[in-house]
Amino acid sequence: MLESWEARLANQDATLRVHLIGMGGAGLSAIAAVLLELGVQVSGSDRQPSAVTERLATRGAQVMLGQRAENLTELAPTQRPDVVLISSAVDVHNAERRAAEALGLPVVKRDVFLPALLAHRRLIAVAGTHGKTTTTAMIVQTLRTGGIDCGYIIGSDVPNFGSGAAGSAPEFVLEADEYDRMFLGLKPEIAVLTNVEWDHPDCYPTPASFRRAFMQFTETVERDGLIVACTDDEGVRQVLAYVPTRGPRAITYGTNEGADLRALEVRSLPGLGVQAELVWWNAPQGQLEIAAPGVHNVRNALAALVVGVSCGVALDAALAALRDYRGSARRFEWKGEIGGVIVIDDYAHHPTEIEATLAAARRRYPERRIWAIFQPHTYSRTKHMLYRMGESFDAADLVIVTDIYAAREMDDGNVHARELVAASTHHAIRYIGARQEVAAYLGEHTAPGDVVITLGAGDSYQIGEWLLELLEARA
Known part of the structure; x- marks a missing residue:
């Protein structure tokens, strides 16, 4: 009887093939790095290239761009993966996931995969x-x-x-x-x-x-x-x-x-x-x-x-x-300072996290003007925590709210970022939807001594990066 993929993974079988759909994400990319170090054969896909997928490819992973059925159906039967690991963002309509299921491949999430990986x-x-x-x-x-x-x-x-x-x-x-x-x-x-x-x-x-x-x-x-x-x-x-x-x-x-x-x-x-x-x-x-x-x-x-x-x-x-601890990416991460304007990025997207991050910024920069640039993360969280979010910006002097980052959700029209601005008690909060427009606004309105903190679990960090480019061009 053939050994299960779980037993082979627990025993670090170098012939085991693991395919990861969404391998560029934070959760799966780290698992891929562990698998590669163990000698397991790793392949996977992501919607777009990134520094993460490039790094995994350099370490020996087979990286495919686009989550397409052909990533699996065009493989010879002897080259197909033994197990397919998917992130929570890969829903039942995903073409690559559906192809894996049609081929009879085990399709699992981390709650099933990790116990086998960490068995010993x-x-x-x-x-x-x-x-x-x-x-x-x-x-x-x-x-x-x-x-x-x-x-x-x-x-x-x-x-x-x-x-x-x-x-x-x-x-x-x-x-x-x-x-x-x-x-x-x-x-x-x-x-x-x-x-x-x-x-x-x-x-x-x-x-x-x-x-x-x-x-x-x-x-x-x-x-x-x-x-x-x-x-x-x-x-x-x-x-x-x-x-x-x-x-x-x-x-x-x-x-x-x-x-x-x-x-x-x-x-x-x-x-x-x-x-x-x-x-x-x-x-x-x-x-x-x-x-x-x-x-x-x-x-x-x-x-x-x-x-x-x-x-x-x-x-x-x-x-x-x-x-000697020096932090991690997107956790009060120093992005740069140009023209006296400091740019920091943080992953905070829950009201308590926003409060803690801005309180830390105020403690660090008590005399400076602090801009909080917040990208709400998911419609469901924004809807259920609307007023709590609106109360979380008190330590900032100026607040800009962008459009909501959908992540794994679809916009059902039940909530908009403007409602968060309306629900807030902050005296200087405004809505600017597009991230590029936020960066342009900051480029015109920030002054030496300002601290700009981008907040959110989506792609809000790009606002700070674009702002630094604008400030460098202006300088």
Whole structure:
């Protein structure tokens, strides 16, 4: 009897063929990088070329442009993939997916694929509405600098690490995505809960359904495992109360008085850094220092410290590793400064994330004029969080809202970005739909000393890049 693709993947069979539809996306491209390092035969497609697909091709992946049925139907039967991995954005109408199903190929999402890929690893899964990418990256930095060659999958490129690697140590650090309930297929030994705040209304219609999924996630943790939880967050506290007494043990972190690992006296440093005093189980443990702004990043670093020490990294070595952390792509990413105008990009697209990013910017640039350029992400999120989004820009001086980025959704006409502007209480907010028009407007109206922050999980980062080009031409 032939061995299943799951067993072959778990055993790192070099003859296994994996095809990824949407391989240029953050989630699948990192998996592709891990597979290539393991020696698995990788092919895949994406709608358009990118630096990510070029990098995968350089490493040995067969990259096809366009998600066409012919990508699979024109292959000889002996050259067809053993399994097809698809992203959540690949719907049932996708021509390539339909061709795979017609050929009888297994078509799976990450919740089925990842357990086989990570079958023999000590899984560290980082979950939460906000901060997953940064926390995952900080944990990887802590472990690898501390001498543990962990594998990892991160939802963003990280300097010196990229987004995915197989690693040689048993430990594997995974950014565990709650969308489409992907994280419920995992079996972590260590689970991190950064926060639990309602999101993805297209998948979780109510806050209770969202919170229930995280409760289910805690049930997947090994019984003798560890839950690392931020008790600054009310949602996390509710989920933690659900964990049975005889279940995994928990270590809590945060700035609140009841946390096991606490950060006190958080203060800004020159540049983008922050510093805080550490207290662990009521004992002073020195200072935490990171080159990333905001109290939210202090919390992310606390999670990395707990995981690092739990995996055997000395606390001093973990603190030293975090001092060298330099952020990841699209997380308060410095894009440039021309003519005295600073441009920063951030992935923030949930109201709480927007508030945290702008608060960090205000703390870093207290005297400067801050522009918030926000691209709403998905119609469902914008519709359900309209007024909450409208209240999230208070730390900015001027706000521009662009057209909504559809992502995986279709415009049903039920919400428009203008409604977000109308719902906002901000005194200086306006709608400019097209990104190119936003860049042109900023080119005419920004002045030396201004800070422009592009916000959103779509392609809003291009606005800042175009602005820098305009400013350079003007200079």
